[in-house]
Amino acid sequence: MEDGMEICKSSDRTASTNFCLQWSQWQLLDSILPTGGFAHSFGLEAAIQARIVSGPEDLRAYVILVLENTGSLLLPFVCSATMSPNLENWHKLDRMLDATLTNEVARKASIAQGSALMRLAAAVFAEVPSLKTMRDTSLGSGAVSFHHAPIFGLICGLLGMDSGSSQRAYMFITMRDVISAATRLNLIGPLGAAVLQHQIALVAEDMSKKWMASYGRGSMPNGSFA
Amino acid sequence: METGVVVVEKVGGRSTVSRCFSKYPLKFIIPRKVGPSKTDAVWIYSLTYGGGIVSGDCISCDFTIGDGCTTVLTTQASTKVYKSLGSKCSEQVLEARIGSDALLVVIPDPVTCFSTAKYSQKQIFRVVSDSSLVIVDWITSGRHESGEKWEFDLYKSINNIFLEGDRPLFLDTVLLERGSVATIAERMQDYQVIAMIILLGPKLTHLQNQVQEDVKRMMSEQLHPPSTALGRYKRKNPDHCLTKPSFIASCSVFGPKGIGLVVRIAAVTTGSVYKFLQHELASMEPLLGVSPYC
Numbered sequence: 001m002e003d004g005m006e007i008c009k010s011s012d013r014t015a016s017t018n019f020c021l022q023w024s025q026w027q028l029l030d031s032i033l034p035t036g037g038f039a040h041s042f043g044l045e046a047a048i049q050a051r052i053v054s055g056p057e058d059l060r061a062y063v064i065l066v067l068e069n070t071g072s073l074l075l076p077f078v079c080s081a082t083m084s085p086n087l088e089n090w091h092k093l094d095r096m097l098d099a100t101l102t103n104e105v106a107r108k109a110s111i112a113q114g115s116a117l118m119r120l121a122a123a124v125f126a127e128v129p130s131l132k133t134m135r136d137t138s139l140g141s142g143a144v145s146f147h148h149a150p151i152f153g154l155i156c157g158l159l160g161m162d163s164g165s166s167q168r169a170y171m172f173i174t175m176r177d178v179i180s181a182a183t184r185l186n187l188i189g190p191l192g193a194a195v196l197q198h199q200i201a202l203v204a205e206d207m208s209k210k211w212m213a214s215y216g217r218g219s220m221p222n223g224s225f226a
Numbered sequence: 227m228e229t230g231v232v233v234v235e236k237v238g239g240r241s242t243v244s245r246c247f248s249k250y251p252l253k254f255i256i257p258r259k260v261g262p263s264k265t266d267a268v269w270i271y272s273l274t275y276g277g278g279i280v281s282g283d284c285i286s287c288d289f290t291i292g293d294g295c296t297t298v299l300t301t302q303a304s305t306k307v308y309k310s311l312g313s314k315c316s317e318q319v320l321e322a323r324i325g326s327d328a329l330l331v332v333i334p335d336p337v338t339c340f341s342t343a344k345y346s347q348k349q350i351f352r353v354v355s356d357s358s359l360v361i362v363d364w365i366t367s368g369r370h371e372s373g374e375k376w377e378f379d380l381y382k383s384i385n386n387i388f389l390e391g392d393r394p395l396f397l398d399t400v401l402l403e404r405g406s407v408a409t410i411a412e413r414m415q416d417y418q419v420i421a422m423i424i425l426l427g428p429k430l431t432h433l434q435n436q437v438q439e440d441v442k443r444m445m446s447e448q449l450h451p452p453s454t455a456l457g458r459y460k461r462k463n464p465d466h467c468l469t470k471p472s473f474i475a476s477c478s479v480f481g482p483k484g485i486g487l488v489v490r491i492a493a494v495t496t497g498s499v500y501k502f503l504q505h506e507l508a509s510m511e512p513l514l515g516v517s518p519y520c
Contacts, residue, residue, distance in 0.1 A: 049449050050449065050470060050471055050474055051469065051470045051471070052415065052470060061408070061412075064407055064408070065408075065413060068405075068407065072401060095393075095394060096394050096397065098394075099387075099394035099395055099396055099397045099480075100394075100397045100398070102396060102398055102478055102480050102488050103476075103478050104478035104479060104480070105478075107478075107480075203407065206407075207407070
């Protein structure tokens with residue numbers, strides 16, 4: 001009887017940890033989190049200007065291409081940071097990503113969003129004190145640029161999320177931000193945007209699986225090993 | 227095991243090939259005299275037997291450009307990658323070390339992958355803080371004049387630049403793969419040529435500024451035509467606003483203190499990219515003896 005109580009208590013504890021994790025996950029993915037996701041349109045504005053995107057059909061194709069690029073380029077960084085959420089690995093990934101984001105606009109947007117996310121996370125997730133310690137150690141050291149993808153993975157890892165979930169979550173916020181840029185640019189209405197987001201989720205899931213499988217053995221897309 | 231090794235060093239004050247080795251299917255041609263004798267530059271033409279790469283070929287080159295030397299690495303025609311047999315992929319690997327105050331200029335003709343071809347290329351450049359480097363890396367859709375457009379199975383091109391040992395300065399991979407979501411042709415829309423130009427280092431500062439200004443001007447003309455011209459055009463052709471530009475270029479600086487510039491191009495014709503390269507790189511003539519792509 002006593003043993004039974006113990007098991008019950010500990011499974012309660014596990015359950016309550018899991019529930020806490022869910023609240024943190026939802027907050028991390030909530031569009032209300034002020035990380036500056038609205039700061040850039042993932043190239044959508046330029047694509048409209050170059051007449052590559054001019055209506056909802058083009059938009060659908062464009063979002064899928066953005067996700068494909070995110071999958072091949074950024075998911076490996078999210079994955080590695082989630083699996084080894086420590087200072088050394090984060091700094092290494094950040095330097096590598098800084099050399100990989102060769103488009104200046106995308107590089108600056110990644111730094112702006114990453115810095116904002118790290119500042120928020122250090123203040124919000126007080127139960128993980130290492131977030132604040134890592135941020136304080138790195139600020140002003142010049143050793144890191146605070147790129148978004150590794151920081152996102154780092155936070156997920158420290159909150160206890162598994163790497164599959166953190167990578168899907170990264171695809172999710174990317175899709176959400178492109179589609180939200182499209183509504184602000186008047187390419188699609190809010191209802192149409194929600195429908196599109198739900199339809200593309202299936203495609204995004206396939207792409208996440210494909211890219212997770214392709215570097216599952218630790219190989220980074222640029223041929224090096226993380 | 228390398229199929230080609232070249233070492234360029236200063237001998238008697240001039241850039242000189244001090245070691246050159248190549249074996250099948252690769253061959254180097256190093257003409258004694260390319261430009262006027264006062265310019266100090268070695269030109270190396272890399273060729274493959276049969277004018278292309280067949281399924282399963284592996285070409286691997288190692289270049290060392292000594293301090294203060296200038297070397298141009300180029301081709302005589304486009305690199306054709308023929309149909310793949312089975313799952314075999316053709317590979318080209320280049321590793322180059324560029325010394326202090328040295329300049330390496332890699333200006334090949336484009337790669338053209340035939341239908342079903344599988345091609346993977348990896349170029350690694352190791353530079354120091356005052357090395358200079360020009361890389362042109364480009365691909366066409368295939369024999370597009372006869373309708374073969376983006377019909378290959380795989381094209382992968384890696385260009386990585388490391389500064390002072392292992393510090394990543396520029397890491398780039400282009401991957402075009404026949405996929406389930408959309409064909410390469412659908413993704414490329416009507417564009418037949420994809421090009422990347424990298425200009426890095428102190429010898430190219432002037433060229434970087436010129437290219438940036440030219441690209442800015444070209445694109446503002448392409449994307450926002452002057453209102454009067456647009457008005458005139460509109461009357462004649464109301465669809466003008468819906469057509470995509472036939473030549474898109476973008477510039478980005480990279481590296482500490484913006485020491486590098488990368489230009490990316492998507493174009494409808496190969497000729498327009500040759501014209502752009504000729505025009506933009508013409509000012510390198512004093513350094514190289516002759517103007518690139520002429």
